[in-house]
Amino acid sequence: MFKQARLKNILTLVLTVLLVFSLLPGAVLAAQQNTGSEVTVQLWPNNSKAIINGENVTIQAPVELNGTTFVPLSVITKAFGAALSRKGDSIVLTYNDRTVTVTIGSKTVLVNGSKTTVSLPPFIVKGTTMVPARVISEAFGATIQQDRKSKSIFIKGQRASSTGSVSANGAKVGDSYWGWSLSEPAGLAISTQSQDGSYVNWSGSNGNTSELMVYSYKDVGSLTNDDIFDYMQELFEDDETTLERRSANRDGMRVEIAITRTTDDPTVYEYRGFSKGNDYYLILLGVKGKDKSGLSFYQPLLSSFQPSFDRSNGKLKDITKVKDGTIEFGDDYYGLTMRLPLDWVRDEESYSPQFYSDNGFFNMEIYTLQNGDTAEKWREQRQKLFRQNFAQGYYKNENKSEIDLWAGKALVYSFDFSYDLETWYRANEIYWIKGNNKYFFTYNYDVKTGAQGEALFRKTMASLKVDTALIENEFEAYDDYTDQIDYDAKTTKTSSAFRYSLELPTYWTAEEDDFESEQFYYSYDYFSLYGSVERKTTLKEASDAYYEASKNDAEYKNVTRTAVPIGGKDGVRIMLQFTSGSGLPTTEYTYLTEHNGNVLQLMFTIYDANATPETLKRLEAVVQSIKFQ
Structure with a gap:
């Protein structure tokens, strides 16, 4: 629970000149104003003439004492629609959320409990209560101007929003x-x-x-x-x-x-x-x-x-925002609105609109349309990429279809996938092209939700809308990264300090890439490469230590050690399996070889679901690219 910032901006009350009203027939003022409407009063000191909301009226002339102007209290209450109650010599005025207390014979005036001191106290003349106009006007938020030439005083304020705190019509x-x-x-x-x-x-x-x-x-x-x-x-x-x-x-x-x-x-x-x-x-x-x-x-x-x-x-x-168990989500930058169940939340750390629940996931991305792009070609390319990066047995039930969106038909590529062969999700990738942009929507749900999950997917997509005019005119789309990946492109990294070189795919992300130091680190979506150099040791010492430590660690299973050639030298590959911190089955491939009294180690860590033959071949190619000087 949290508390909104409440009432932090104190109302700045306008300092007023000393004003004076005289007693005005209550029926005149009451008939002139509705609740919440504007109040205008023009009057002249020591004059019974006054103009209330454009109408000439006769009032009892004000009283001026030692520079302080007093006004009959009834004029204030009736003109501004304030409620009045008496407690002995104290008089309580209620105006909207303001409570003003004045006391006959006292210079202290309370405005919502805050004390204000006036130069002369309120008093009674011939049964009429006279109060200092300035402090009352300030409390009611009135603005006041005085024409020095004509000596007229003009008051502008608001009649009380209501005679009570609730709507008068029973709403x-x-x-x-x-x-x-x-x-x-x-x-x-x-x-x-x-x-x-x-x-x-x-x-x-x-x-x-x-x-x-x-x-x-x-x-x-x-x-x-x-x-x-x-x-x-x-x-x-x-x-x-x-x-x-x-x-x-x-x-x-x-x-x-x-x-x-x-x-x-x-x-x-x-x-x-x-x-x-x-x-x-x-x-x-x-x-x-x-x-x-x-x-x-x-x-x-x-x-x-x-x-x-x-x-x-x-x-x-x-005033509910919940309709049929769903609420509206959106993203002004992407011009997106859609309805999702109450238990869904937005991923605030995602650069694109991304929402999720315990059983579902939605994401939206927009890419620049390239020459020759069609929705069909785009879907085929994505399917090919998925198969290259997801191992057989970890996906099934592929299907291609169409879906009606708010502004036309889109293509769909659906399939079931799992990272542990126990929990399965249904993926729905939607491909739609409009104007100069490609719109990519992803909606996944737990297959255990069955027909309910599929129905929610259809219902969600039916509610989805995107302001495509906004996207065309203001959104800065970027190229689809799948168009940019060149799996064959490589870059050579050299270490002069340890006298070796190797080739790495250019699409891998360099987290630490100082090859003159003793370690480097690269990553991609579902695997990582950690490289290190252990000084003044032998291949046997390093591999024995790592192998034995892994076998004796209950976290690891299926630990194996195999002799392999690396860069024309003897080498060792240690393979083991474990469950990652996110609960996913993972395999680690560690290669070790010795050069100039040091041991070079390459450790590849990859989710089993992504260990396709193509991916493992690329990892092996990095090892075989090693050259020693």
């Missing part, structure tokens, strides 16, 4: 796959949704800095209240502390509620975790400020959460 949102629902948040919009929909984030706008998150987990097992709290703590910030924690039961579910606060970027959070059967849900709300009273506005929203989804509710909007 709901939820996820039919993950199985939850809640009232549609007022003043919040979805800003992030994970690929599978298990995480959803709503963020505020127009000055609303609140954030709502819903996390869903399936098949985690039945959780205790302590387990639920542990899940919550995994999302805590480093500076986050628990203010309250309480447990409850609701309709047979375990519910855990925690209220927390961060200090570096003061924010209060309310966590509500639900354990329903083997599933776990967490709804999390964050509000800027130090005071937990800022959460009060959102209690109806939090309490509306249900770990269930009622498909019969016509007002319930389904």
